[in-house]
Amino acid sequence: MSKPTPLSGFPEWLPAQRMIEQNVVERIRTTFECYGFAPLETRAVEPLDQLLRKGETSKEVYVLRRLQEDPANRGDDSLGLHFDLTVPFARFVLENSGKLQFPFRRYQIQKVWRGERPQEGRYREFLQADIDVVDRDTLPFHYDTEMPLVIGDAFASLPIPPVTIMVNNRKVCEGFYRGLGLAAPDEVLRVVDRLERLGPEKVAALLVETAGATDAQAKACLELASISAGDASFVDAVRALGVADPLLDEGLEELVRVVDAGAEHAPGLIRAELKIARGLDYYTGTVYETQLRGYERFGSICSGGRYENLATAGNERFPGVGISIGVSRMLGLLFGQHALTISRSVPTCVVVALPTEELRPACDRIAQELRRRGINTEVAPAAAKFGKQIRFAERRGIPYVWFPGADGAADTVKDIRSGEQVEADAAGWQPPADDLVPLVSRG
Amino acid sequence: MSKPTPLSGFPEWLPAQRMIEQNVVERIRTTFECYGFAPLETRAVEPLDQLLRKGETSKEVYVLRRLQEDPANRGDDSLGLHFDLTVPFARFVLENSGKLQFPFRRYQIQKVWRGERPQEGRYREFLQADIDVVDRDTLPFHYDTEMPLVIGDAFASLPIPPVTIMVNNRKVCEGFYRGLGLAAPDEVLRVVDRLERLGPEKVAALLVETAGATDAQAKACLELASISAGDASFVDAVRALGVADPLLDEGLEELVRVVDAGAEHAPGLIRAELKIARGLDYYTGTVYETQLRGYERFGSICSGGRYENLATAGNERFPGVGISIGVSRMLGLLFGQHALTISRSVPTCVVVALPTEELRPACDRIAQELRRRGINTEVAPAAAKFGKQIRFAERRGIPYVWFPGADGAADTVKDIRSGEQVEADAAGWQPPADDLVPLVSRG
Numbered sequence: 001m002s003k004p005t006p007l008s009g010f011p012e013w014l015p016a017q018r019m020i021e022q023n024v025v026e027r028i029r030t031t032f033e034c035y036g037f038a039p040l041e042t043r044a045v046e047p048l049d050q051l052l053r054k055g056e057t058s059k060e061v062y063v064l065r066r067l068q069e070d071p072a073n074r075g076d077d078s079l080g081l082h083f084d085l086t087v088p089f090a091r092f093v094l095e096n097s098g099k100l101q102f103p104f105r106r107y108q109i110q111k112v113w114r115g116e117r118p119q120e121g122r123y124r125e126f127l128q129a130d131i132d133v134v135d136r137d138t139l140p141f142h143y144d145t146e147m148p149l150v151i152g153d154a155f156a157s158l159p160i161p162p163v164t165i166m167v168n169n170r171k172v173c174e175g176f177y178r179g180l181g182l183a184a185p186d187e188v189l190r191v192v193d194r195l196e197r198l199g200p201e202k203v204a205a206l207l208v209e210t211a212g213a214t215d216a217q218a219k220a221c222l223e224l225a226s227i228s229a230g231d232a233s234f235v236d237a238v239r240a241l242g243v244a245d246p247l248l249d250e251g252l253e254e255l256v257r258v259v260d261a262g263a264e265h266a267p268g269l270i271r272a273e274l275k276i277a278r279g280l281d282y283y284t285g286t287v288y289e290t291q292l293r294g295y296e297r298f299g300s301i302c303s304g305g306r307y308e309n310l311a312t313a314g315n316e317r318f319p320g321v322g323i324s325i326g327v328s329r330m331l332g333l334l335f336g337q338h339a340l341t342i343s344r345s346v347p348t349c350v351v352v353a354l355p356t357e358e359l360r361p362a363c364d365r366i367a368q369e370l371r372r373r374g375i376n377t378e379v380a381p382a383a384a385k386f387g388k389q390i391r392f393a394e395r396r397g398i399p400y401v402w403f404p405g406a407d408g409a410a411d412t413v414k415d416i417r418s419g420e421q422v423e424a425d426a427a428g429w430q431p432p433a434d435d436l437v438p439l440v441s442r443g
Numbered sequence: 444m445s446k447p448t449p450l451s452g453f454p455e456w457l458p459a460q461r462m463i464e465q466n467v468v469e470r471i472r473t474t475f476e477c478y479g480f481a482p483l484e485t486r487a488v489e490p491l492d493q494l495l496r497k498g499e500t501s502k503e504v505y506v507l508r509r510l511q512e513d514p515a516n517r518g519d520d521s522l523g524l525h526f527d528l529t530v531p532f533a534r535f536v537l538e539n540s541g542k543l544q545f546p547f548r549r550y551q552i553q554k555v556w557r558g559e560r561p562q563e564g565r566y567r568e569f570l571q572a573d574i575d576v577v578d579r580d581t582l583p584f585h586y587d588t589e590m591p592l593v594i595g596d597a598f599a600s601l602p603i604p605p606v607t608i609m610v611n612n613r614k615v616c617e618g619f620y621r622g623l624g625l626a627a628p629d630e631v632l633r634v635v636d637r638l639e640r641l642g643p644e645k646v647a648a649l650l651v652e653t654a655g656a657t658d659a660q661a662k663a664c665l666e667l668a669s670i671s672a673g674d675a676s677f678v679d680a681v682r683a684l685g686v687a688d689p690l691l692d693e694g695l696e697e698l699v700r701v702v703d704a705g706a707e708h709a710p711g712l713i714r715a716e717l718k719i720a721r722g723l724d725y726y727t728g729t730v731y732e733t734q735l736r737g738y739e740r741f742g743s744i745c746s747g748g749r750y751e752n753l754a755t756a757g758n759e760r761f762p763g764v765g766i767s768i769g770v771s772r773m774l775g776l777l778f779g780q781h782a783l784t785i786s787r788s789v790p791t792c793v794v795v796a797l798p799t800e801e802l803r804p805a806c807d808r809i810a811q812e813l814r815r816r817g818i819n820t821e822v823a824p825a826a827a828k829f830g831k832q833i834r835f836a837e838r839r840g841i842p843y844v845w846f847p848g849a850d851g852a853a854d855t856v857k858d859i860r861s862g863e864q865v866e867a868d869a870a871g872w873q874p875p876a877d878d879l880v881p882l883v884s885r886g
């Protein structure tokens with residue numbers, strides 16, 4: 001066969017990058033567990049009818065068939081790969097509601113797939129890290145304030161630039177549009193959601209054209225979307241637009257709570273950004289997007305919101321709120337800028353040099369002694385000249401080479417960065433803590 | 444919509460089981476890294492022509508299409524979900540050979556998919572944990588002896604029954620069949636591979652029928668397959684059958700090395716089992732299967748072998764040896780027997796009780812102080828009666844409830860298992876190490 005080539009939209013990291021990804025996922029997971037979120041994984045596939053409940057995403061779904069399947073036998077039980085982790089989570093909650101304790105807090109770190117045409121920063125397969133809380137019938141609002149704090153802590157644990165979490169509330173938008181006298185607030189929201197891509201003039205024209213707005217109404221919608229503040233002052237700015245509606249009041253009150261909680265927890269983390277709309281249909285209140293500072297033009301790396309009706313079947317209803325870190329998206333951006341590095345490309349800390357092939361069992365015993373004490377160790381692949389064995393370690397960034405002592409002499413270990421070589425005993429030698437495992441840092 | 448139901452063949456664990464799985468994967472990963480294997484993940488999809496290179500598995504492949512795709516536009520670039528991690532790894536090595544250091548040791552822990560009809564213990568989606576070593580042109584044999592030792596250590600780190608790794612070598616079988624005068628050793632191997640399911644009589648009949656064996660030859664093949672030993676004594680048993688062939692000699696010598704290394708590393712871990720054949724085409728020498736003691740009738744939970752020609756393109760050739768733990772399969776068996784338990788169903792160690800909703804910010808600060816020191820903490824969902832808040836913790840197995848002191852009194856923390864309640868300071872209190880994170884143990 002010929003040499004294979006990459007598939008567009010399906011990123012694959014080299015081992016050094018995968019070690020960075022693993023380190024990042026580990027830190028995110030530790031933060032999630034610190035807040036009491038329990039881990040969950042759902043299967044990769046969902047019945048198509050589940051995936052298509054919210055029609056907007058239908059074109060992105062990958063559908064499965066068995067290669068040898070009889071086409072005539074394909075029923076309505078067709079399966080597709082999940083395109084996010086919220087829809088499968090809602091399904092899981094409904095399916096297992098009798099076995100779960102509510103409120104149910106879970107995190108979920110898994111690949112998702114979208115069959116869209118690949119473009120810069122858009123993947124067909126990517127890793128997401130989600131947290132959600134759902135409760136039976138009603139979910140207290142304080143969870144909406146907690147979500148961005150957890151995410152803020154997770155990002156703060158990573159060697160990356162600071163983030164800004166931008167928050168809005170659909171009740172603010174919908175109440176405002178209604179108070180303005182607009183009949184189709186959903187359609188207005190969908191148009192305003194395109195503000196970043198289309199710019200204000202085109203959005204104003206579209207609002208008039210497709211959402212039945214007058215020029216003045218369109219202008220007011222754009223004024224609302226331009227409001228942004230790191231504290232509760234956004235309320236005055238909205239009030240100054242002179243629109244009144246009970247839903248608007250409710251939304252403003254909720255949004256103030258999120259912004260205030262953020263200001264107490266981590267000043268500068270959260271901003272009210274009234275242009276944030278989120279394309280997805282299922283959000284009903286708070287919505288979140290997140291910018292990595294210095295990477296604003298690449299869009300959100302972490303988004304989510306409150307959904308009242310996603311997990312609903314018959315008489316059962318589990319409103320929820322959640323937020324999702326786009327791990328692949330974030331790492332793709334940072335790798336692209338060489339903004340993350342790792343101290344070596346393998347987990348190995350020590351290579352045991354091999355004087356002769358006959359001594360392999362003795363070298364294996366040294367390695368095993370080091371491993372027993374948690375020191376990642378390999379034995380050299382072959383009894384080549386020691387210079388070649390040192391280069392084996394060097395090329396991988398492995399810091400230490402261990403030399404078994406000949407004829408009863410003591411073993412020695414060499415730090416191949418400094419050249420320092422000292423006598424050592426495999427039962428007691430310990431590398432400095434910074435050399436024990438590969439270190440991830442800002443590049 | 445109506446309440447969703449499970450999909451046959453796509454297992455989903457509840458959070459407590461997922462915590463066990465995560466713990467198990469973490470221990471396996473730690474062992475792999477201890478031996479210097481670097482992590483890798485490949486995309487979930489491969490071009491169909493890659494997946495179908497070894498024709499035997501074609502019926503198991505799930506093929507993908509985009510929901511809105513024009514059927515007329517579907518070219519020969521169709522994609523399928525990978526059914527193991529070895530074929531994608533071989534493809535990755537060929538694609539990235541210029542960027543990798545050889546010998547290349549990697550581990551890979553990912554889901555795989557097989558579109559087969561579900562049956563007991565057979566999943567359509569399951570988690571595998573693989574290690575492989577590949578090198579350019581030739582790969583030293585000592586890696587064949589190392590593989591089962593790594594796997595033995597990985598299993599020994601888990602709270603599960605002991606395992607037996609059963610080893611054979613295709614050169615033994617092929618050389619023996621050739622020495623017997625059989626013309627189609629591959630076909631003989633395929634028939635012998637069905638010994639477990641069909642029994643010796645049917646296999647003997649099939650050997651005569653489809654592999655051109657005489658009754659005596661068939662009998663000799665079955666005698667070879669019946670040989671089993673925990674040490675090198677199997678060599679004498681094979682010699683006693685009176686067949687001579689250079690390939691047989693080579694295979695026996697290799698197999699002795701694997702068994703001897705096992706006996707030194709972990710007595711009782713490895714057995715030569717000459718009936719082990721492995722269905723897959725790509726193995727060329729050593730083959731491994733693994734039984735969990737007490738679960739022998741469920742088949743192998745960890746398999747692999749040496750493959751000389753899987754990663755080959757043009758002039759480049761990367762022979763390898765690898766082994767794969769069937770994580771889902773093993774956990775499915777153990778969960779089915781309630782043989783693994785965890786001390787609680789959430790990561791949370793402490794619930795901070797909420798006297799009134801107004802005190803939530805103060806309770807959040809206590810929680811944050813505990814989290815800062817790595818103690819997983821939740822604040823109670825609502826300011827219910829304390830009895831209800833304690834039951835919230837109890838139902839999840841959370842060991843501690845924290846009571847903020849009223850009116851300047853000290854805080855107290857209650858171990859809700861013993862009822863013991865003591866004064867405590869969030870800046871200094873530490874739970875016993877055994878309570879810090881959920882503990883996994885044999886059930």
